[in-house]
Amino acid sequence: MTARTTHTHVAAPRSTDRGTASSLAGLGALIRLVLRRDRIRLPAWIAGHGLLVLYIGAALPQLAPREEDLRNLTVIFAQPVGRMFTGPAFGLDAPTYERFFAAGYAPYLFILSALMNIFLITRHTRGEEQSGRAELIRASVTGRHTALTAALVVALLANAAAAALVAGLAIGTGYAVTGSVLIGLATGLTGMVFAGIAAVTSQLSEFSRTAAGMAGAVLGVTFVLRALGDMAEVGGSALSWASPLGWATQTAAYVHDRWAPLALSAALALLAIALAFTLQRRRDFSASFVATRPGTARAHPWLGSPVGLAARLQRGGLLGWGIAILLLGVVDGAFTEAMLDAADGMPDELSAVFGTEAMLEGYTAFLGSFVIIFAAAYAVYAMQTLRTEEGSGRADAVLATPVGRISWSAAHVLVIAVGILLLSTVTGLGAGLAAALVTGDGDMVGDILLSHLAVVPAALAVLGLCTALFGWLPRLMAILGWIAVAVMGIVDMFAEMLDLPSWFRSLSPLHHLAGIPVEEFALTPFLVVTAIAVVAAAIGLLGLRRRQLNVT
Numbered sequence: 001m002t003a004r005t006t007h008t009h010v011a012a013p014r015s016t017d018r019g020t021a022s023s024l025a026g027l028g029a030l031i032r033l034v035l036r037r038d039r040i041r042l043p044a045w046i047a048g049h050g051l052l053v054l055y056i057g058a059a060l061p062q063l064a065p066r067e068e069d070l071r072n073l074t075v076i077f078a079q080p081v082g083r084m085f086t087g088p089a090f091g092l093d094a095p096t097y098e099r100f101f102a103a104g105y106a107p108y109l110f111i112l113s114a115l116m117n118i119f120l121i122t123r124h125t126r127g128e129e130q131s132g133r134a135e136l137i138r139a140s141v142t143g144r145h146t147a148l149t150a151a152l153v154v155a156l157l158a159n160a161a162a163a164a165l166v167a168g169l170a171i172g173t174g175y176a177v178t179g180s181v182l183i184g185l186a187t188g189l190t191g192m193v194f195a196g197i198a199a200v201t202s203q204l205s206e207f208s209r210t211a212a213g214m215a216g217a218v219l220g221v222t223f224v225l226r227a228l229g230d231m232a233e234v235g236g237s238a239l240s241w242a243s244p245l246g247w248a249t250q251t252a253a254y255v256h257d258r259w260a261p262l263a264l265s266a267a268l269a270l271l272a273i274a275l276a277f278t279l280q281r282r283r284d285f286s287a288s289f290v291a292t293r294p295g296t297a298r299a300h301p302w303l304g305s306p307v308g309l310a311a312r313l314q315r316g317g318l319l320g321w322g323i324a325i326l327l328l329g330v331v332d333g334a335f336t337e338a339m340l341d342a343a344d345g346m347p348d349e350l351s352a353v354f355g356t357e358a359m360l361e362g363y364t365a366f367l368g369s370f371v372i373i374f375a376a377a378y379a380v381y382a383m384q385t386l387r388t389e390e391g392s393g394r395a396d397a398v399l400a401t402p403v404g405r406i407s408w409s410a411a412h413v414l415v416i417a418v419g420i421l422l423l424s425t426v427t428g429l430g431a432g433l434a435a436a437l438v439t440g441d442g443d444m445v446g447d448i449l450l451s452h453l454a455v456v457p458a459a460l461a462v463l464g465l466c467t468a469l470f471g472w473l474p475r476l477m478a479i480l481g482w483i484a485v486a487v488m489g490i491v492d493m494f495a496e497m498l499d500l501p502s503w504f505r506s507l508s509p510l511h512h513l514a515g516i517p518v519e520e521f522a523l524t525p526f527l528v529v530t531a532i533a534v535v536a537a538a539i540g541l542l543g544l545r546r547r548q549l550n551v552t
Contacts (some may be wrong), residue, residue, distance in 0.1 A: 002152075005174055007285045008134075017275065022143050022412075023143035023144045023145045023146070024143045024145055024146055024149055025141050025142055025143040025192065026137075026141050026142035026143065026146050026151055026190060027143075027146050027150055027153075029436055030137070030142065030146050030147060031153050031154060032149040032385075033150075034124050034150050034151060034154045035154060035165060038120070038154070040255075040479075042097075042120070042154075042158055044110075045118075045162075046158060046161050046162045049109055049112060049113065049162045049165055049166050049187065049388075049545060050165045050166065050169050052105065052108065052112070053101075053109075053165075053169040053170055053173070054169055054173075055478065056101050056105045056280075057097075057101070057169070057170070057173035057174075057175075060097045060101065061097065064097075066322060067095065067096050067097060067344060068462065070095040070096070070097070070100050072097060073095075073100070074089075074092040074093075074095050074340070075341055076101075076104075076337065076338055077089050077092060077100075077104045078092050078104050078234065078283070079338045079341070080231045082107065082335070082338050083227075083230040083231055083234070084227040084228070084230060084231045084331065084332060085176045085224075085227075085335060086103060086104045086105075086107055086283040087102075087103055087106070087107045087230055087249040088103075088230045088235050088236035088240060088249055088250070088252075089103050089234050090102070090233070090234075090249075090252040090253075090255040090256065091103065091104060091212065091252070091255035092233060092459045093232075094429045095114055096254070097174075097175070098170075098174075098175040098179060098180075098254045099252075099254045099255060100174070101170075102179065102183060102253040102254050102255075102399070103351075106183050106186075106187075106248075106249070106253065106259075107245065107249055108184070109166060109187045109247070110186060110187060110190040110226070110245055110248045110249075111219070111223070111245070113159065113162060113187045113188070113191035113194075114190055114191060114193070114219050115194075115216075115219070116158065116162070116196040116332040117155050117159070117190060117191045117195035117198060118194050118196070118197075118198045118215040118216060118219070119159075119197075120154065120155055120158065120198075120210060121151050121152070121155060121195050121198035121199050121202060121215075122198050122202055122208045122211045122212040122215065123208065124147065124151040124154070125147060125148055125151050125198075125199065125211075126202035126205065126206075126207070126208040126211045126534040127208035128147060129285070129286050130206070130207060130208050130286075131391075131392065133532075134147055134285075134286075135285070135286070137524075138285065139546060143279075144230055144280070144281070145277060145280060148199060148202075148276065148280055150275060151199070152195060152196075152199065155191070155195040155304070156192065156195075156339065156407050157190070157193065158297050159188040159189075159191040159192050159195070160188060162184075162187055162191065162345060163184040163185055163187050163189075164184065164189030165184075166180075166183060166184040166187050167180045167181050167183065167184025167185070168184075169181060169239060170184070170354060173248055174362050175254065177193070178252035178253075178256055178257045179253035179255075179257055180253070182251045182253040182257060182258075182259070182262075183253045185247040186247075186249075186251050186253075186261075186262060186265070187248075189248075189262055189265035189266055189269065190244060190245065190248045190265060191246075192265070192266075192269040193244045193265050193269045193272065194215060194218075194244075194277060195269070195273075195274040196213050196214040196272025197218050197272050198211065198212070198269070199272065199273060199276035200272055200275050200276045201214040201215045201218075202276070202278065203276055203279035203280050203288065203289060204279070204288060204289045204290045205285060205288050205290050206286075206287070206288040206290070206292050206497070208317065209317075210281075211412075211437045213320055214295060214318070216320070218307060220324070220413075222243040222244050222245045222246075223243070223245055225239055225240075225243040225245075225246065226240055226243040226245040226246040226249065229242065229246055230249070231241070231433075235252075236249070236250060244264075244265055244268060247262070247264045247265050248265065249260070250381040256288050257356055272414075276378075277377040277416075280375075303360070305411075306398075306403055306407045306408050306410075306411035306412045307413070307414060307415065309398070310408075310412040310415040311415050312525040313385055313389070313412075314382055314385060314412065314415050314416060316380070317381060317382050317385070318339070318378075318382070318419045318422075318423075318474070321374075321377075321378040321382075321421050321423070322380065322419075322422070322426065324374075325371060325374050325375065325378070325423055325425075325427050326426055326427050326430050328371070328374065328427075328432045329367070329371050329427035329428070329430050329431035329434075330431060330433075331370075331432045332370065332431055333367065333430065333431035333432060333433070333434030333435040333438075333448065334359070334434040334435070334438050335433075336363060336435040336438055336439055336444070336540070337438040337439055339359060339363050340359060340360060340439070360385070361517050361518050362518055364435075364444065364447050364451050364516075364517055364518075365451050365515035365516060365517065365518045366515075367431050367435075367448055367451055367452070367460075368428070368448070368450075368451030368453075368454060368455050368515065368516065369451075369455055369482070369492045369510055369515060370492070370493075371423075371424065371427050371428070371431070371452055372424065372452065372455045372456065372459050372510065373485060373489050373492060373510070374422075375420050375423050375424055375456075375459040376458065376459040376462040376463075376481075376484070376485050376488060377421070377485045378416075378420065378423065378459075379416055379420060379459055379462050379463040379466060379481075380462065380466055380478065380481035380482055380484075380485060382412075382416045382419065383412075383413075383463070383466040383467065383470060383477065383481065384477070384478055385412065386409060386412055386470055386477075387470070387474060387477065390474075390549055390550060391472065391550065393550075395408065396547065396549065399549075405541075405544050405545050405549075406541050406544070406545055409467075409470070409540075409541055409544050410537075410541055413463065413467050413537055413541075416463055417463060419457060420456060420459045420460060423470050424452045424453055424455075424456050424459075427452060428449035428450075428451070428452030428453065429445065429449055431448050431452075432444055432445035432446070432447070432448035432449050433445055435448055437520065439480075445541070447516070447517050450516045450517070450521075451515065451516045451517065451548050454514055454515075454521055454526070455513045455515070457509065457511055457513060457526055457529035457530040457533060458488065458508070458510040458513055460529075460530060460533035461509035461532055461533045461536070462481060462484050462509070463533060463535045463537070464486060464532065464533035464534065464535070464536030464540070465480070465481060465484055465536055466481045467536060467537040467539075467540035467541065468536045468537070468539045468540035468543070469481070469540065470540055470543075470549065471539065471540030471541060471542065471543025471544040471545075472539075472543035473541065473545065479491060487504075487508050488508045488509070488510050490508075491504065491505050491507070491508035491510065491511050492508065492510055492511075495511075509529050509532070512525045512528075512529055513525055513526060513529060514526075
């Protein structure tokens with residue numbers, strides 16, 4: 001009797017089992033999750049684009065009741081320093097409201113869109129891997145490329161919404177349809193370019209902050225290339241075409257209405273996204289292509305103290321923000337001569353922004369308050385390090401040692417406060433030297449430095465507010481901190497122009513401090529605002545001592 005044998009053949013998996021279908025499993029659910037988590041943050045970013053268009057559309061007729069009056073303002077944007085700050089100055093030989101908007105303010109829409117996408121992509125890709133949430137999601141029915149694809153799809157939706165909002169509001173303001181659509185598309189495509197770049201840097205670095213910093217560095221390089229190219233001549237030079245920001249401005253909206261530069265933005269966005277998927281396919285989960293630098297065998301003695309550890313953790317943010325703020329200050333200082341050239345024909349409404357008819361003194365005071373707003377923004381950003389340390393569990397490891405909660409948090413607050421003072425001092429010196437070089441007035445170095453130092457308590461007050469919120473309402477720290485920075489900016493730059501009520505102006509700590517050299521230094525408000533900052537920080541430290549960690 002012959003024994004029968006049964007052969008079981010296992011079918012080879014189809015290529016689709018390992019391909020796109022499985023690698024994108026759960027895409028719809030993850031897109032909904034990303035949208036759910038960013039239901040406040042993303043609409044706020046998009047609304048910011050629209051508010052800028054609305055504000056410029058309403059402000060320009062107030063600054064120049066007739067379009068002919070814009071000729072007195074074009075010197076600000078048409079000079080080399082002005083073109084470096086804004087763009088290639090297309091059409092300013094015959095300015096209109098729409099051309100003035102495109103030449104002077106649309107470039108900031110492109111930068112805003114780039115920042116929105118950098119933070120969005122790094123937060124939902126590398127940030128999720130770093131926190132460990134991505135590992136939990138991958139444990140369910142999700143594919144290898146699902147998270148990255150979901151983030152990019154949400155970025156595409158956000159950029160489409162921002163583009164439509166910008167174009168629609170510009171058209172509603174009365175600007176030409178073709179140029180408005182060009183600016184809207186340029187805004188959206190520039191955002192997608194940097195979404196792709198952030199997707200690439202998220203594969204290169206193991207940490208979300210580093211990935212965002214790398215993408216931000218690319219943004220900075222593209223800004224410098226565009227600035228240098230546009231400084232060379234009106235309309236830009238060959239160097240302007242080496243930058244994605246340059247492509248957006250080279251559309252020459254409302255003047256030449258070029259569509260071809262947008263093809264370059266679309267092509268770069270697609271190439272960057274394709275590279276990101278290729279890199280992700282070649283790396284292990286949670287791994288990176290840039291190896292983490294190993295630490296030294298023995299730590300420096302100062303790392304054994306709370307202040308030393310806080311300084312080490314805050315070092316990267318301080319350097320990044322410090323370099324950016326210093327460059328901004330130097331550019332603003334170099335802009336002094338252009339402001340003086342435009343002073344005679346400047347409308348009263350715009351002169352009101354600087355608070356005085358003496359343009360040099362008013363602009364000097366403006367430089368100090370303008371920079372301190374960014375210093376306050378740095379304080380909000382830096383305080384989020386404490387939230388990260390608490391949420392990741394690293395704070396628990398530190399607090400398991402003889403270090404107490406107050407020592408741990410107070411060390412960070414102290415380091416951030418010293419950072420604010422350092423930023424203000426270095427930027428004041430840089431802006432003063434730049435202004436002295438272009439005007440030939442050496443006294444401006446001291447005046448501009450004092451204008452920066454006199455308003456430092458305003459940034460310290462924001463730091464105190466964030467500390468109080470971290471101690472008692474940590475979930476509200478970031479949003480209320482950024483609102484405080486926004487209030488400072490609105491009051492400082494637009495209070496006179498918009499005739500804001502006094503109660504709203506008083507909400508800004510900057511409003512209570514003297515603007516040097518327009519006003520004499522007032523010691524009492526300086527000490528009072530500083531004391532408020534100290535008391536708010538103390539209240540926050542008391543709250544942290546009472547509340548349970550990792551519970552919001």
